[in-house]
Structures are given as C-alpha cells and as structure tokens.
Amino acid sequence: MTFLHRMFTGLVAAAAIAGPVVWGGATAHAQNQDEKFAELVETLGIPVAPGTDLPAVGHRVCDMLGAGLSGTVNPVPVVRGVVNTLENSGIERAQAAGLMRAAVQVYCPQYTRFLGR
Template identity: 60%
Template sequence: MISDRRAVAAAMVAAGFSLFVAAAPAHADTPDERFTQAVNTLGIQVAPDTDLPAVGKQVCGMFASQVVTSVNPVPAVRGVVTTLQDSGINRDQAVGLMRASVGIYCPQYARFIGR
C-alpha cells in the first residue's frame, strides 16, 4: 500500500516535471504565457474571459496562506487540490494546475509539493 502511494507520488512528480519541460518552448516566454500554455496542456476548460495568470497567482496565495498555518505541508497541498477540484476540474488537473502555479509563480514552495 505504501509502495503504491510512493509510486503514484513519483509518477505525479515526473508528470509535473515533464509538463514544465514540454511546455517550455525554444524562445523566452513570459511567466504568464508559460502558465497559460501549461493550463492548455492540462486540458482545463476555461471561459474565454478568464484571467489565467490571476488564477495561478491565486493558487499561490491559497498555498502560501495554508503553509504558514502548519509545519506539515500535506494539509496545505490537499487543501489547494480540494479547492481546485471543487471548482469543477478533476484531481489530475487540480494537481497539475497547482504544480504549474507553484513552478511558475511561487517556486519557493516547490519543495512542499513533491511530497
């Protein structure tokens, strides 16, 4: 059971890393462009007027406020993923969106999402 969880966690880390590698084009995009590309790669449907960079920055804000209140990052990660799922996306998309947000807008929290 624990080895299954580790395998799933390792697969999620690898998928998140490959998302950033695959989404990084040869020319230098802005962070907002990279984030928009990452969201599109995840297949998340959004309204045309959605400010995707603001969503990514909001995810960082949610993560930051939850990490500050606990020394254990697991509840913070779960809280962010659950909040994203409550907005109508599936778990894989929620995890991917959180990873993209952290990787692009708040990399200081990257050490917490690999667990």
C-alpha cells in the same frame, strides 16, 4: 460555467473588496511567465472561459498555498486542501494537482519543496 471562470469571478470580487490595483507597464518577464502558465494550463486540458485572467488564477493558487503554509509544520494537509478546493470547483483531481504544480512552477517556485514528487 467552467472552473476557471468561477474561480476568476471570485477573484474579481476579492480584488474589488481589496481595492484597485495599479499594474503599470507589464514587463517582458511577466508576459513570459503568463504565457508559460497559459501554455501549461492548455496542456493540462483544463477548460478556460473566454476572458479568464489565467495569471490571476495562478497567483490565487500561490496565495492559498502561502496562507496555508504560513506557520505550519506539516504541509501535506495544506497541499491536499488546495487540490481539493480546485477539484471542488469542477475539474478532475489530476487537473487540479497539475494546475497547482503549474502555478507553483511559474509564479511561486519557493513552494516547490512542499509538493512532493
């Protein structure tokens, strides 16, 4: 099982607990964001299982950052924690950092300042 497939399986379980989500019609902006994220993930060489909801993975990364950064004065442990979580899911450290940066770039640019160089 690939990293993103395992991560997506966890996201599906979380969504089932949280309740159904009604998306309605997808906007062109959202489609462009999702396509951009998918391209970045492909460029990083991260294996993706068929049927993986990449946008959900990207949003989950942003959720982890948001939850960790809320109320903290030192973002370094939070960023390292997200990278470690991604790495522990079966991808290389460089890919984990790249995945986090891609998610931030596309879905939550407000966290860019916490990522350093």
